[in-house]
Amino acid sequence: MSDVTRAVNANKGVCFVAVSGTDAGATLARGLACNGARVALLTDVGADVPSTVFRVDTSFSSRASVAAAFARAQQQLGSAQMIVHSATPATSLTSVPIDRLAHEQWGESTHAAIKSTFYCLQAAHDHFNGKGGSVVVFGPVLSLVGAPGLVALSTLLEAQRALVKSAARQWGQKGIRVNWVAIGGESNYPALASAAIPQVIEMGPPPPPLGRVPSLASDAAALIGLLVSDAASVITGATLNIDGGNWMVP
Amino acid sequence: MKTSRPRLQGRTALVTGAGGGVGRGIALALAAEGANVVIVARRKSTGDETAGLITREQGTALVIECDVSVRAEIDAAVSLAVATFGGLDIAVNNAVNREAAYPLALEDVTDVKWHAQASVSWDAAYFLAQAALPHLKSSVRGCFVVLASNLGMHGGAHNPIYSALKGGVRGFVKALAREWGPYQITVNAIGPVAATEPTEMFLNEHPEALEQLMRAFPLGRIGNPRDDIGRAVVAICSDDFGFVTAQNIQVDGGLYTAV
Numbered sequence: 001m002s003d004v005t006r007a008v009n010a011n012k013g014v015c016f017v018a019v020s021g022t023d024a025g026a027t028l029a030r031g032l033a034c035n036g037a038r039v040a041l042l043t044d045v046g047a048d049v050p051s052t053v054f055r056v057d058t059s060f061s062s063r064a065s066v067a068a069a070f071a072r073a074q075q076q077l078g079s080a081q082m083i084v085h086s087a088t089p090a091t092s093l094t095s096v097p098i099d100r101l102a103h104e105q106w107g108e109s110t111h112a113a114i115k116s117t118f119y120c121l122q123a124a125h126d127h128f129n130g131k132g133g134s135v136v137v138f139g140p141v142l143s144l145v146g147a148p149g150l151v152a153l154s155t156l157l158e159a160q161r162a163l164v165k166s167a168a169r170q171w172g173q174k175g176i177r178v179n180w181v182a183i184g185g186e187s188n189y190p191a192l193a194s195a196a197i198p199q200v201i202e203m204g205p206p207p208p209p210l211g212r213v214p215s216l217a218s219d220a221a222a223l224i225g226l227l228v229s230d231a232a233s234v235i236t237g238a239t240l241n242i243d244g245g246n247w248m249v250p
Numbered sequence: 251m252k253t254s255r256p257r258l259q260g261r262t263a264l265v266t267g268a269g270g271g272v273g274r275g276i277a278l279a280l281a282a283e284g285a286n287v288v289i290v291a292r293r294k295s296t297g298d299e300t301a302g303l304i305t306r307e308q309g310t311a312l313v314i315e316c317d318v319s320v321r322a323e324i325d326a327a328v329s330l331a332v333a334t335f336g337g338l339d340i341a342v343n344n345a346v347n348r349e350a351a352y353p354l355a356l357e358d359v360t361d362v363k364w365h366a367q368a369s370v371s372w373d374a375a376y377f378l379a380q381a382a383l384p385h386l387k388s389s390v391r392g393c394f395v396v397l398a399s400n401l402g403m404h405g406g407a408h409n410p411i412y413s414a415l416k417g418g419v420r421g422f423v424k425a426l427a428r429e430w431g432p433y434q435i436t437v438n439a440i441g442p443v444a445a446t447e448p449t450e451m452f453l454n455e456h457p458e459a460l461e462q463l464m465r466a467f468p469l470g471r472i473g474n475p476r477d478d479i480g481r482a483v484v485a486i487c488s489d490d491f492g493f494v495t496a497q498n499i500q501v502d503g504g505l506y507t508a509v
Contacts, residue, residue: 098426099383110372110418111365114364114418115361122357125356126357143421145424146424146425146426147428148425149429150425151421154422155421158418158421159415159417161405162403162405162420163405166356166406166410167356170407171356
């Protein structure tokens with residue numbers, strides 16, 4: 001554990017990880033708990049979590065159900081200083097050309113998922129009200145470049161990223177910071193393993209800048225820990241890529 | 251007035267939300283370059299007004315009353331366009347719900363408010379893409395253009411639903427362009443800032459806002475729906491921009507530069 005992460009976890013101990021659609025939340029919650037944070041995982045998938053993580057089975061389909069899950073987590077762990085959120089339904093991670101994309105899949109991948117993000121941001125706002133806090137929303141990095149067969153996912157992720165900025169602008173004066181973390185590496189999203197993710201632009205095989213795929217449990221957890229710390233007190237509305245230097249944007 | 255060497259002669263363009271504002275400006279500019287323009291409007295009366303302006307300049311227009319949030323109506327509009335003009339070369343997804351203009355606190359967002367805007371912005375783009383694809387494939391220069399906004403990039407605080415939707419358009423365009431590239435169909439978004447009638451009305455009522463806004467434009471003025479925004483769409487759909495795809499192009503007088 002780095003000095004920064006240790007300091008973060010010593011001072012800012014409670015984190016709610018509200019992740020819909022994938023087991024990325026469980027992986028991340030495990031990493032945050034290993035670093036010493038007290039973590040509640042609000043989830044709608046059946047991933048295993050260690051006993052150190054308080055699990056709250058959550059429906060992300062309404063504002064009320066998300067608020068109830070936040071209340072349950074708060075009852076168990078007390079107030080959180082950080083809330084981490086992601087909503088990437090399984091349907092959105094399945095590659096389908098738009099002309100064969102069923103209306104139902106389009107709706108689940110875009111409307112339902114972004115509404116989950118609205119509900120979680122609203123719950124975070126209510127939870128932090130008057131005290132301030134840090135919100136991190138994350139998702140696959142691919143929306144920055146787009147990918148064939150993943151129009152709905154790309155639409156969703158860029159919408160979430162824009163919404164993060166809008167929230168950051170509205171709530172900055174309330175002491176609430178909101179940032180976006182883009183996660184690289186198909187291994188972090190196994191459902192994307194067969195997707196036609198674009199390669200970086202190089203004349204020949206691209207050299208991996210850092211030579212490894214970032215890990216949710218260690219690399220993402222460490223950065224998220226940093227974002228709640230005082231070291232990040234003036235960072236809000238930002239997009240931070242955890243992709244090992246793959247896409248160097250903006 | 252038609253230009254002396256029309257760049258879109260013989261092509262057919264469908265523009266949603268063409269009953270006024272930016273959509274009307276785009277329709278007029280496309281027609282001036284020789285395109286047959288299909289005016290898709292929520293109310294036929296506003297579409298007729300746009301068509302009247304086009305025919306007055308010897309252009310060709312077809313008006314279709316259509317609720318773009320309804321798949322069957324989009325399908326019917328595309329079918330009628332193809333039946334009338336023999337094909338479809340350009341599809342412009344422009345329509346926007348008027349709620350986008352009003353300020354909104356994120357904590358006040360509801361499902362109803364979301365769908366009011368999203369059905370017109372996202373669903374219409376999805377429906378139009380599905381309906382237009384077979385015809386754009388058959389075109390020698392298929393173009394799909396989506397109206398985005400610098401607020402989608404900037405993440406404007408004004409209306410979080412609008413910011414999210416327009417941010418989503420960025421992702422939509424990037425992915426769709428990669429998907430349709432093999433068909434030689436270009437897919438781009440533009441982020442316009444134009445003096446539409448509601449904008450002008452607001453700015454006339456708030457001169458202090460007008461002054462502040464004008465100072466923010468490097469070009470010192472707000473865009474004209476036809477001459478600035480419409481002509482940019484013409485350029486994107488012309489052969490001059492045939493190698494440009496997957497881009498989010500700001501047509502805003504330099505207002506937003508943090509790309």
